[in-house]
Amino acid sequence: MNIGINALSIRNQYAGIGVYTINLIKALSQIDRNNRYVLFLNPENYHGFKVEQDNFENVLVHAPFHKYYIWEQIYLPFVLKKKKIDILHGPRNVLPLLCKIKSVVTIHDLAFLLFPEVMKFNPFNYWSVFVKRSAVKADHIISVSESTKKDIVRLYNISDHKITVTHEACNNSFKRIEDESALKRISQKYELPERFILYVGTIEPRKNLNVVLEAMDILKKNNLNIKLVIVGKKGWLYAGFFDTLQSLGLGNNVIFTGYVPAEDLPGIYNLAEIFVYPSKYEGFGLPLLEAMSCGVPVIASNISSIPEVLGDAGTLVRPDDPKEFAHKIYELLTDKEIRVKMSSKGFERTKSFSWEKVAQKTLTVYENINTK
Numbered sequence: 001m002n003i004g005i006n007a008l009s010i011r012n013q014y015a016g017i018g019v020y021t022i023n024l025i026k027a028l029s030q031i032d033r034n035n036r037y038v039l040f041l042n043p044e045n046y047h048g049f050k051v052e053q054d055n056f057e058n059v060l061v062h063a064p065f066h067k068y069y070i071w072e073q074i075y076l077p078f079v080l081k082k083k084k085i086d087i088l089h090g091p092r093n094v095l096p097l098l099c100k101i102k103s104v105v106t107i108h109d110l111a112f113l114l115f116p117e118v119m120k121f122n123p124f125n126y127w128s129v130f131v132k133r134s135a136v137k138a139d140h141i142i143s144v145s146e147s148t149k150k151d152i153v154r155l156y157n158i159s160d161h162k163i164t165v166t167h168e169a170c171n172n173s174f175k176r177i178e179d180e181s182a183l184k185r186i187s188q189k190y191e192l193p194e195r196f197i198l199y200v201g202t203i204e205p206r207k208n209l210n211v212v213l214e215a216m217d218i219l220k221k222n223n224l225n226i227k228l229v230i231v232g233k234k235g236w237l238y239a240g241f242f243d244t245l246q247s248l249g250l251g252n253n254v255i256f257t258g259y260v261p262a263e264d265l266p267g268i269y270n271l272a273e274i275f276v277y278p279s280k281y282e283g284f285g286l287p288l289l290e291a292m293s294c295g296v297p298v299i300a301s302n303i304s305s306i307p308e309v310l311g312d313a314g315t316l317v318r319p320d321d322p323k324e325f326a327h328k329i330y331e332l333l334t335d336k337e338i339r340v341k342m343s344s345k346g347f348e349r350t351k352s353f354s355w356e357k358v359a360q361k362t363l364t365v366y367e368n369i370n371t372k
Helices: 019-032 063-082 119-135 147-157 182-188 212-219 240-247 264-270 287-295 305-312 322-334 336-352 355-369
Strands: 002-006 037-040 056-060 087-090 104-105 140-143 163-164 197-199 227-231 254-258 273-277 298-300 315-317
Touching: 002 019, 002 063, 019 037, 019 087, 063 087, 087 119, 087 355, 104 119, 104 355, 119 147, 140 147, 140 355, 147 163, 163 355, 197 212, 197 264, 197 287, 212 240, 212 322, 227 264, 264 287, 273 287, 273 305, 273 322, 287 298, 287 305, 287 322, 298 305, 298 322, 305 315, 315 322, 322 336
Parallel strands: 002 037, 002 087, 037 056, 087 104, 104 140, 140 163, 197 227, 197 273, 227 254, 273 298, 298 315
Antiparallel strands: none
């Protein structure tokens, strides 16, 4: 088979769908030497990622980030024909609708349908039109969780037989770090406090960080001052978070690192006392696995895919209940025995997730639709 993978979602900053795409490609390269793969990459990321293997070809696509929607819909079909591609995989929710070859699309979540009020206008239009049509057009759909699969079946009226679930995984770099000097270097570099709660992700309404601020306010009123470290960038409609931060007078309790390079992130996880993930909706929730792999106890929302990822290895709380978040944070901060137990359970939980499994199930999808 000649398999094309639209890898334009791989960007210089290692996050989101780009993480999924990079790790899937790496894992495929390790398990499959027989099929030919053509990777369509953005030149600005090409030197940061490529596969140098005989059955892999790296094709540079000169499509600026703000214009690659046009490239994938208009130009990609012609390139696929020129490269004699048998199957196209779109790892970022959409396919070129004019493409006539067999195709697979990975749909990560349907947040733009479920939470349209917190989505930017232009991306919402693009996703609302092209994700559904891509799902209908695709020979097969890959979903990153059972939760997202159910959303696709319910909202798009697509048969569940057309969808394969491949849970994500995290890199081997996310692990417990025993090197105290390495941890000290990370702590000094990002000016981290001695004890802190950690959140990793964007700052936007769907991530529901206001509930953590309200929980911190409750703890502060009960004489437990704890710092919150936020690793990630400002996302869409982030102003409401900062309004809440100011109104509660918690400015000195929150530390923003901004985007953190992949090589530093495991160290920050290792230094955290607790990881919080209060999101209102997740297609998967990769930071949950990253935190557990580093031995950090997790407190997270009890909705969408989050219970599917955590199992019984984390603490689940209603996303609209700051009092319960405050209670669970207090419990973990003040009881080392519970923290150690949760850390151990989380670490064991992550062993059931691997990129090799993702790649093997994805390859099976390719093989199945190629024989149809």
